[in-house]
Amino acid sequence: MASALPLGAIASLKWYPVNSRLKRNSQIVPRRSKQQPTKSIKTAEQTELKFPAPEDEKLEVSAMETWLWDAACTIRGTTDAPKFKDFILPLVFYKRLSDVFDDEFARHVEEFGDEETAHEVIEADHKDAIATGRKDRMVRYYIPDEYRWQRIRNHGEEGLGEFITTATRKVTELNPELKGVLDIKDYNETQSGQRTLGDDRLAALVEVVSRHRLGLKNTSPDVFGDAYEYLLRKFAEGQGQSAGEFLTPPEVGWLIAEIIDPAPYTTIYDPTCGSARLLIKPRLVFERNYPDQKSKAPKLYGQELNHTTFAIAKMNAVIYDFRDSSLEIGDTFLNPKFVETGKGLMRHDYAVANPM
DSSP: OGGGSOHHHHHHSOOOOOOTTOOTTOOOOOSSOTTSOOOOOOOGGGSOOOSSOOTTOOOOHHHHHHHHHHHHHHHHHHHHGGGGHHHHHHHHHHHHHHHHHHHHHHHHHHHHSSHHHHHHHHHHHHHHHHHHTOOOOSSSSOOOGGGSHHHHHTSOSTTHHHHHHHHHHHHHHHOGGGTTTGGGOOTTOEETTEESSOHHHHHHHHHHHTTSOOSTTTOOHHHHHHHHHHHHHHHHHHTTOOGGGTOOOHHHHHHHHHHHOOOTTOEEEETTOTTSHHHHHHHHHHHHHOTTOGGGOOEEEEEESOHHHHHHHHHHHHHTTOTTOEEEESOTTTSOSOEETTTEEOOOSEEOOOOO
16 A cells, blocks of 8 residues: 555645544644754753642643653763663653552542442452453552552652562562563662662652652543653663664654554554554554444554563553553564464564664
């Protein structure tokens, strides 16, 4: 199909992030013009923190981007922030999980009348869902009361790294789908006998991350995903790298997604999936074009070699609640994960890739 499109036709199309408020070829204003001066971003030390944020606060992309970069710069300023991305990204992701759980828990408390009953029912439902493989759960991911975000924030400096490490690993045990995502970092690790990230700086990071809620009412998956992608790009720039290792330029990703325009009950495969943003975009196009047919959405398959990048890919799938996605780690050439017994490599309806 791509070769049949004349260049003029492609140039005339308007490409933009999929959003339920936007229609194809609608008039939009670019997020940031190249002619505009780059907006300076305050570091955490320059920003007045106000806690807690309003429960019904709505976060847009620009506010999310500034806030997340402030959090990153809390550790050691803009120069060294990228060195600590493995600490920052899972922590922000953990807060998203915890805030979403708080929203879902509050809804069930309203339904059952009290917290104790709601907690017992949710815990029993989650255990049964994990044991049976059932997907229709009362909550997306179960966070025990002792490890919810507020407990982390109220913990205090002493022993904070050890507590966060325990929390992330315990939550991973209770939610096996998060293996290799939350449990990838030891927040208490040392190098040459010294803590990589001391409890004092970790406490400062937690405080900045606590500035806003990341619940269902506060930010959509699209907004959170875009802001997360921005943070990844900033980290890459700070390390003097191209972001191509884990990110495809979003404009290219949307162009590919629109050209594919996937049909119901299909599969999409990315053999070098990176952060999975290129893989996710065609499914978002499907959900925009078929808003009432999410049960028929294309299933996503991706493989990634780098462990850290693979964790980011799984985070992105969770952010969009694409729990039916199949993401695997390993060398696609030497150890392809998607094979069919007696048939060789699995066949897919669509394939996308940016094998940089």
